[in-house]
Amino acid sequence: MTSVVAVEKKKLDKPPLEIHYLGDRVLRQPAKRIAKVDDSIRQLVKEMLQTMYSADGIGLAAPQVAINKQLIVIDCEPNNPDTSPLVLINPKIVKYGNELCNSEEGCLSIPGVYLEVTRPDAIEVSFKDENGRPRKIKANGLLSRVIQHEMDHLSGVMFVDRVENDLALTEELKKQGFAVNAVRPVK
Numbered sequence: 452m453t454s455v456v457a458v459e460k461k462k463l464d465k466p467p468l469e470i471h472y473l474g475d476r477v478l479r480q481p482a483k484r485i486a487k488v489d490d491s492i493r494q495l496v497k498e499m500l501q502t503m504y505s506a507d508g509i510g511l512a513a514p515q516v517a518i519n520k521q522l523i524v525i526d527c528e529p530n531n532p533d534t535s536p537l538v539l540i541n542p543k544i545v546k547y548g549n550e551l552c553n554s555e556e557g558c559l560s561i562p563g564v565y566l567e568v569t570r571p572d573a574i575e576v577s578f579k580d581e582n583g584r585p586r587k588i589k590a591n592g593l594l595s596r597v598i599q600h601e602m603d604h605l606s607g608v609m610f611v612d613r614v615e616n617d618l619a620l621t622e623e624l625k626k627q628g629f630a631v632n633a634v635r636p637v638k
């Protein structure tokens with residue numbers, strides 16, 4: 452079955468949506484729940500996917516394109532034409548695994564910055580898909596990390612807020628021209 456939101460996995464010269472960067476206040480607003488999954492939402496999903504593929508990303512949250520909705524698109528295999536992307540609407544993490552895991556993250560809203568973040572390894576997440584159907588999945592490894600990273604965006608949290616190595620954080624942000632005071636440490 453092909454997904455109703457399927458788009459070609461390729462780079463467009465002019466992606467439909469504009470990605471906003473660290474320091475922009477739209478990234479800090481908590482996103483609102485989507486009451487009804489209709490064609491306008493599915494159109495937005497398509498445009499977010501096209502924008503994500505164009506930017507070489509594997510995940511994109513609506514606040515990154517200045518849309519204040521609880522909507523995430525993910526594709527851990529952007530170069531595989533045979534797999535469908537994952538669409539999470541109003542996602543909620545219902546269970547965390549006990550183990551923590553350290554891994555390098557990047558973000559389309561903070562280009563060029565890659566730093567280690569500690570997160571729970573495994574999660575269970577409930578959400579609605581692009582057809583408005585309730586779903587629940589278990590994830591670990593890369594998928595778990597991408598979901599947690601993107602869900603942070605829905606609460607106005609950026610991955611740099613979770614970086615514990617202050618020295619590396621300051622250095623990397625400066626190197627890429629981002630203001631260090633745009634970070635809002637989570638603890």
Ligand SMILES: [Zn+2]
Nearest residue numbers: 557558559560
């Ligand atoms: Zn991000």
